[in-house]
Amino acid sequence: MQKRTGFVSRAAVGAAAALALLAAGCATTTGGDGANGGDASVEKGFKVGLLLPESKTARYEKFDKPYFEQALAELCEKCELSYQNADQETAKQQAQAEAMLTEGIDVLVLDAVDAEAAGKIVKDAKGQGVPVVAYDRLAHGGVDYYVSFDNRKVGEVQGRALIEALEKEGAAGEGQIVMINGSPTDPNAADFKAGAHAVLDGEVEIGAEYDTPDWSPDRAQTQMEQAITSIGADDIVGVYSANDGMAQGVLAALKSAGVDEIPPITGQDAEIHGIQRVISGEQYMTVYKAIRPEAETAAAMAVALATGEDYAGGEDGLTEVESGDGEKVKAVLLDPIAVTEDNVEETVVSDGFYTIEDICTEAYATTDFCTSADDS
DSSP: OOOOOOOOOHHHHHHHHHHHHHHHSSOOOOOOBBBOOOOTTTOOOEEEEEEEEOOOTTTTTIIIIIHHHHHHHHHHHEEEEEEETTTTTTHHHHHHHHHHHHTTTTEEOOOSSTTTTTHHHHHHHTTTTTTEEEEOOSSHHHHHHEEEEEEHHHHHHHHHHHHHHHTTOOTTTTTTTEEEEEEETHHHHHHHHHHHHHHBBBTEEEEEEEGGGGGOHHHHHHHHHHHHHHHOOOEEEEEEESSHHHHHHHHHHHHHHHHHHHBBOOOOOHHHHHHHOOOOHHSSSSSOOOOHHHHHHHHHHHHHHHHHHHOOOSOOOOOEEOOOOOEEEEEEOOOOOEEEEEGGGIIIIISSSHHHHOOOOOGGTSSSSHHHHHHH
16 A cells, blocks of 8 residues: 555644754743742753543543653653543542642643643642643643644534535435533533534534533443434434544444434544544544644643743644633644545544554455555
8 A cells, every 4th residue: 555645734743843942942931930830951851740531532541641751752851751540530630630749740731630620730730839731621720831622623623524424415404413512521522512513503403412421432322322212213314423432322322223324423533443433434524633743732831831931832823712710821722634534544544643454454344445545
């Protein structure tokens, strides 16, 4: 197979430029005041804390943590990473943060289980002179920087893709759709939901809608079973699922109900099983968020904060967002990418996220995507 190398995201270019800038020591020095870091140095090294929220979604352990660790090592060879995963438990994450602060971290990168509850973590850290980068989810409490994707745009991308699928199948204006949204404690989920509604409202009839605690695939399956009972399987023409894990639960419910022609289902995170469902026709699309530049940006922000430098942002610079408790935060928001069967190779494969061999396991070897890959 001839690998295509033309796909390079603007996010990746911007993050690489930011890394090069910091590595060269070209950021503007602000002379940290202790309350916001700035006392550490790359030459001597320092401790960086990384708190990730859960392991049900494959991305965190497989991509976010190793990408962040690699980027930090490139920027600060002598730095030490302290890492914990909260397994979707708010109290556990609080305890992990307290332990890291006790051990003496110099900067904290936090992906909150619960954005509001994480405000205590942020305030505790700031009270000890430890600056905080909000990673992927915007926590309360006055974080210093925030890096994520344009989460409202993620929902818009999903909504547009679902409408596109309905139009292709001639089902636009027919039947009803079901919305399986993300966790109500995740601020990103609210943005995904708002973005999707901005596109879907007035264009489709939403027959049932659920918020899904902990992004649980099992809960999503139960919710989809309830929707099938209340609407009727034959009248469901599409499903908005906020991520790939829940899309798996949605699909299981449809198959259990004896549905042969699976309606288009959305997803997010480009998990390997989500990509495999996309190429087999069991899921219409997923959203690919280039995690490497997100992790690299977070590492660059952390190093800047610890050493008293301004982080200037990547290719497009910094924007400003408002947290749920009204704090203004400087942020980098990366662009999400819709992935359907038509562009799997040009996105997740070309970008090195997965190989053809990863995707085309025995169960999927006879799909059009895999047979075409073998022929090219």
